[in-house]
Amino acid sequence: MKLKNTIIGCLILIISNSLYGEEESSIPEEVEQIVITANKEPMNPGNTTAQVTIITSDQIDSMAARNAAEIVATVPGVNTASYGARGQSKLVSIRGSSADQVLVLVNGKKINTVQGGGVDLSLINPDTIERIEIIRGGMSAVYGDGAFGGVVNIVLKEGSNKKLNLAASYSFSYFNSHDVSASIGSGLGEEEIFDFNLAINGFYTNGKYDYYSSDYNEIISRENSDGFGGGISLDLGWDLIPDDKMRLELNSQIRGSKKGVPGMEQFASKNAEMEDLFTIGSINYSWMENMLGSIEFDFSFQHQLRHYSDPDWYLDPVDDTHKNNAVASNIKISRSDRFKFMLMNNSIGYSFRYDYLDSTAIVLKETEGESTMGKYSNSAFYRGDFHLFQKKTEDLYSLILSPSIRYDSVLTICQVENIERYENKFSWNAGWMINFDPKQKYLVKGNIGTAYHLPTFDDLFWPDTGFAMGNPDLKPENAFNIDAGMIIKPFTFISLELVYYRQLVEDLIQWTPGAGGIWRPKNIGNALLTGLETELKTLVDLSGISCFLEGSFNYSLLISRNRESGIAHNGMQLIYRPEHQCNVSITLNHYNGHSLNISGAYTGFRYLTEGNTKYLDDHFILNATLSVKLFEAFDFIVYGKNLLNISYIDRRQYPVPGFELGTKARYTF
């Protein structure tokens, strides 16, 4: 009670002082928007109410990651699952969510497909990434459907800095793996009103590796894990009015891969192949500081094709193609108003998205090629940011309130099954932050709100294949979220972040076997996910040896409990959710640009069965990266992954490789 009164007293004091504040000289000119848009300034955890982690390209370079999944895995509250070697699927989970419950954006554009299955992060080359923003916690009021466990926004490198920049890298590692990437970007024109960036990358791996069989009695060779792929992206920008006041951008990207799919350990598929092709094109227009405020508009088209074939599948040959298409458009009008005591930013917007799936697997054979499964989403949203402040002695105290509401109207049509589903969802979120210090040394913040996730087309319409079958009667998953955290920087060389969260999930969708062993999805009931995310960061200047030491340690506690009433496993931990996770990273950076990074990741035990009768052992993976700057713009990197050669799995029957060694050469100008 004492604590509650203190908090309420502080809030009243801050708000009342704000109302009577006299000076406004230290007022920030702009309140940061939580809504992610492509290639804008990175979010600042100290100036947004969301629990967000930013990973920059420098950090990515220091860890010698091979794909985007390895990067996001280092963030507290995030867990990734690997289905095998270099080219195999890597899926992400945030705060105990499923992969489908994480919204993945590339340059602010949603790339989750309506078909479902999560976004495979193994196909995104780290050298193309400018930064990754990871927002932990459900927030459908801001992002709509799918932002259930959290959001991952991958911002790719672009040439909007107008300077000529060139980059190239080549990497060679175990399993005869080769990675290559190159990019060029520059400003063009007399006043550099045009800019462009062209990037290209490719990879090849033979993927073959040995592993201990599940009973650890013998060493088995994992075959059919080879793959190759690549991508090309071109971004063009045109400053219609200088200083980004009016800007037009065209972004396009194509990437594809072809890989072997080794299948389950006990039921290997020696000749199965998967081809992926991802294409996206978008137009972004922004007109800032006009008479209405700011207007942002974008239109995008994306096409994701997946072709899977297995001529030697045990029962019959498999040859399926899934074509996921989406057309989306957003318009947002924002206005900032400054008052004596407050800076206010209000945004309203409208989004439209049409998702379309044509799949030879998900429809009845007799209608193959004529299937129409579509989802029309119309959304309207409002978001406000109210920055209340006061100037007292020499410190600036501020309070940010960020209310958001969103209304989504979704129509799902499956003509094959003659089904129409209407869903109208209202979501809300209230974020708050109290900043006790102008340098953001002490701040507390939190969120309360709702999230939802609509069933995917696989969940709804998967036909009876004898092993699995969709369920058109599924309800959306709903969640109520609350989190609160603080960031403390007691010394210049230490930063500590601590976040508590709680998510109550209703109508959780889970595939379970039913009659005749046929797997079907159903709304199983309630689940409670609660936990703690902590991160300690330090930066120490060791001038005696001309180095500075960068360290980070994070620990995540996740208690995920089944709350379905009337069953024996009520109260038990949900499967594949590690209760404990830790990441530690120490980087010694020499003033000349050389660096040595040693990092470790501990993943606690994970239950395999809903009754918590079996579990996967915990494991600790140790990695190291040595980067030597040979010339001004040239780095040579040697890295080792899983140095202790630990045998572990993330998913049953999908062994992952042990020790891997690699080298990389990188030129950046």
Next chain:
Amino acid sequence: MNKFHFTCVIFCFLLFISCENPHVYKGSIPEGIPKKLLFFNGLDETLSIIDPENYKIYNNVATTEQAPNHILSRKDRIFITNSLSNSIQVFTYKNDNITQTGRIYLGKDLNPWMIISDGGSRGYIPCFVTGDIAIIDLDKLTVIDADPQTKEIIDRIPAGECPEGGSIINSKLYVANTAWSQDIFGFKKGSVTIINTSTNKVVKTLWIDDLSYIAGKGANPQSIIPFPDKKEAHVVCTGIQGENDGKIVIIDTDKDIIKQVLYIGGSPGWAGGAINHSNKTVYLTGVSGIQAYNYDTGDFFGKNYSGLGWYIWKGENSIMDFYSGIYYDRISDSLFICRFNKNTIMVIKKMENGKYKEITQMETFNGPQGNIIELPD
């Protein structure tokens, strides 16, 4: 203690608690239970015990491997067929303890369904994926005709497509081939492969589906109930799950021809079925409910639900209500039924008015399945 030290202490504490051991839900069998029934929880991959006298369940008394599918009891040994691990676990039951004492790894890609004992030392295992029959030695716990180095089977008896259940009658093994087809998302023509167990050679393939076969809607024969005294094998054909096309095909085992077809309807199964020989009743599991028929006369018991089939006990949902195992208890004259999707063991009993009444439901772990067997004293 300054802030830095305090922070370090907090992190050390967190690290310490993260190293705690997981709690695994494991049970034990109490002493003094006169009769014990054994079944498995397919999803939680454990074995559980029923005390039928006191309506009590002792959960998770042992752990199976992935996708347990069948129990065979032989002397003091219990054999569990694990379909996804391609293995047979061997447990020994002694002094109220079930302890794993052996394991037979059959080899990759097989998907073993069950063990059919010949009464001697041989066990025949239909392999769903490869469409053949593996043979193991139940005494030596070895695969017969296995490669001595890899331990993988090099010689199996070919059966039909996707074999599941089977029985041995008078030195002949009858195996039901479901003929599932991924290509047509349905069942092709179902058949029964007849194998001479003296020579391990196929002597005949008997087609269950006749000229009325519609593409994708095969009979889906899943199990075979042996009646050696009657010289009959009753083939339980499940048909399409949730539809009303279940039937019992009776084979004359002398001539190996189809003798009679009982159109019972529904989607019956017998992998976990039961027989009450005193009134010659076969109890069938499956989706939607419990079905029963007289194995002598071929009469059906219960009520004929319009368009759904004959049931003595009808569930609520024709797709999701899955009755996955049944045991007839002579002493209490009641039926113990596994409810797969409800995670309970239900006990029902026939009343004087001929209708069945629910006596109790006992909570168990995830995915209870039969066959349910009685443990030896």
